[in-house]
Amino acid sequence: MYFTPENDENNKIIKATMKDGMYIISHVKPGYEDSAFFALSAEIIDGTKGEVEELTMTEKERYLIWHRRFNHLGPDKIRNLHKVTTLQRPIKVPSTLDVCEVCALTKMTNRIPSQLSARKSKRLELIHFDIAGPFPRTIRGHRYFLLIIDSATRVNWVILLKQKSDTIPLLKAWKQEIELATGVAVIAARTDNAPELLQAVREWKTGMRSEVTVVASSHQNGPAERNIRAAETDIRAMLKEAHLPLEFWDEAVEHDVYIRNRTSIGPDANGIDRSPLEAFTGTLPDIDTCKVWGSRCYAYINPKTIPKGQRHDKLRDTARVGIFLGYSKDTTKHIKVYSPELGYTYRSYRVTIDESYKGGDLDLKLRNCVAGSQGTKNIEPNRRPRGRPKNVPESSSIPVDPPISPNEIITDSIEVRLPIPKRTKTEIPRFDEDEHGNIRQVIDDLTRPAGENNKESDVTLPDITSPPDHTPPKSRGSI
Template sequence: MFDGVVRTLSDVRHVPELKRNLISLSTLDSKGYRYTAESGVLKISKGSLVVMKGQRKIAKLYVLQSSTVTGDAAVASSSLSDDDITKLWHMRLGHMSENGVTELSKRGLLDGQGICKLNFCEHCVFGKQKRVQFTRGIHNTKGTLEYIHSDLWGPSGVPSRGGANYMLTFIDDFSRKVWAFFLKQKSDVFSAFKSWKIMIEKQTGKQIKYLRTDNGLEFCSDEFNRLCKSEGIMRHLTVRHTPQQNGVAERMNRTIIEKVRCILSNANLPKLFWAEVASTACFLINQSPSVAIEKKTPQEVWSGNPANYSDLKIFACPAYAHVDNGKLEPRSIKCVFLGYKTGVKGYKLWCPENRKVVISRDVVFDETAMIPNLSLKDSSNKENQKQVEHQINTETRREIKPPKKYAEADLVAYALNVAEDIDANQEPSNYSEAVSCEDSEKWMFAMQEEMESLHKNRTWDLVKLPKGKKVVRCKWVFKKKEGTPGVEELRYKARLVAKGYSQILGLDFTDVFSPVVKHSSIRALLGIVAMHDLELEQLDVKTAFLHGELEEDIYMQQPEGFIVSEKEDYVCLLRKSLYGLKQSPRQWYKRFDSFMTSHDFKRSSLDSCVYFKKNSNGSFV
């Protein structure tokens, strides 16, 4: 399940014709489970423990957030369609071309059937759109290490996690296998080449015969030339400003960086992970069919053994690594999949909690979080981005500081009226931006939810504007709300806010003072709970201000995008204290106070926000 725990369903029925697996809520109910649905999320509980979660998708169905265990590791499965299976392998293989995926499927190397035509992939456009085409050179090499191509890519513009700014690649012409090294500076090229040369020649028992590079100083230093001369390596250099003469290395770098851009776009990871992505890209290129070697894979030609795809996972998908921190502690920790560790039978994971890379074999993967049209569309990978960026970067947020002319009671109204200025790079600043951005469907759904809440609370009546009355304007404020990592998903919130700063004292409002609970009261309450071993509960009132009754007649324009047909000239006569109005905090407090006192609660004389109630049996709240 979403929490990494394996659960088994009993009394299931097998219907081969069904394209999707279905879970019966009535059966769960009969087995003592209970379920609730709110804001498009269905939660199934046993006692106080949430054991299943699903998100509402098409056809009013909820898609379960889960994985299917298949051995040492688990692979996400939701009875995928052919399109989904194709996308899954396309992303697992680092956005391999459609021809490459089809070729591997024909050979029976990819688990599952159903590889079909690959639909449009936006991440491939971002990562691979071409401008020029290199000519293709031909080398009649007879074996490995006869002819090596090399090139240095960089500077990256963004240092990697390890501080690297350059990528040095070596390509074997016969097998087209590629190796990559990540360097902090150009002067490290010679030592990297020497280390790679010793390693590769000891592994194969062969020696490098030809080396093709450009004529950059990093490849033509005195020590580099001396080494090649002493080892009998023939040098082939390009003419200045003619990278096409080093076509194999240049094209390989382009292929690697295209995959890096695709994967970073798909995963929504910060650019400082580019080296990890590039390393994974090289690993996948070595497992991918190449036209230059008759559609064989570099690893197959190099080693003589066919490639194995059973352990491939989508880069940056959520990964739950097994831990054992105590009998009552969680059995897994949520990480981000960062590729494959060379020479180790395990997966490379980034742990946002302690900001470290860990290697683990006991991992449960949730690859469905990365497939666009499945249950976690766009939300989980963006949640991962939020988690990772929050751990890596020091977020800077501008504090809301209203002008001195605003009284304390106006803080809420002021904050809501300037909310679009905060995180302006993440959220739309107005209705037009919300309906035209890439997340327009999510924002529209959020606005519809807000309107349903407003109508449910009977917030206003549509009326003709009386003569002599002015209209208060309104606006939409948008916010992405982060949930608890691994429990709640990223939510898109839209709030309709009245522009209360245009209200006139004595006409649109009178008193605005509203008490706020003191910190000392909260500390005292917690002390009493601990001293007497009491039960402590906390709750949140949704759209709290909409519970407050207005005492003045306030007329507001109709919300943008939700103007009632044939009543375009009508205005909203507010019945409830909408967010943004100056008197909203006070009206909410008055409503809350009247409710508490009507239920025999007494208000503290020391703090107007503290209430207590003594019961006849001596207990108290």
């Protein structure tokens, strides 16, 4: 609104806006800064919007030229330009701005919605799935895993893959199994544009709706992406905690899905948190059997399973040492154990788990593993140095004083040559992954066998345990 003097309604000396019941003065006519007047006429301006007016052609051109002069600055900053510069009067901004082609082509950004999409109300009404990998080849030959998430309950399923083409038959088998178990059909599936996923959905042929994200817009399949990220971080933590090599990541991701389905990431019911498994099955999960993954364990040996040709006497051990790797998919009474003696993972119903010892500290005795019997450790190698080390002399002269007896005064010193081993090129192992996912050590001219060029220089130390003879030499003229 505008404020005017009492007898001069056409003289608008103060301009202000009303916001929250208060007048906010934005302009005072010069010469009236210290005066006070009653508001006899007022024009209300919406304080929530910018000061826009129907401008003449000249004023529009003025706005556009300043918009270009200040590198296509936004309208709000151009409106306040006179407050921070020597500009005499404000630049009026048009009420309707035409599309600036330069701004549209150069200043557009990707806006990812901060609000998550609403969850579905019924289970299997919408499922999200995606493939993660490739990872190093495991003992069982897996390189990828397919993660499936139910939108309503957030329950997770994992399918291990040796290659991406295995997705089509395994995903079809999972769909048939889950629909028979629940009696509910999958209504819609959301995935990205991976060819194997699109082909798998097309082959279901059940009238299910397929929802495909926009290319390079993974946030549209957010539940799958977030759960894959959580699974990968948990895999790293589990392998690090158990001191196990990378070849056990597939066992880790299966147990991680088992654990995550029993956490509070499911939908709430009347303000009460629920786990995904409870939301999906209606049963409160039992976690009394949960143990630390990767711990050392002892599994019972059934005498009937001992092959012929081995000991069957009564004094044979009744259990073998192994590593606890989780539970069977169908029941927690079947425990998965990796046996270094057998070289593979098997199921056992009678197992004693010792959570105080890490399974990775055992001699794993991995078979057919190019990284060795202990596998590929999940550690970062030292940085490979650049350049060659500087030459170091084989030995150096260091003056050493001999021992002195209490009654002897010595003014000489003996020069002793201490051996200094030759410096070798730093041996730092480097690893690379071949086309089959096997991790191999790279051997080049800088990688030398241990002990080579580590010989010390052949220098004999003098015996300084007894004081030397300091008898002065005889002169040439003496007889």
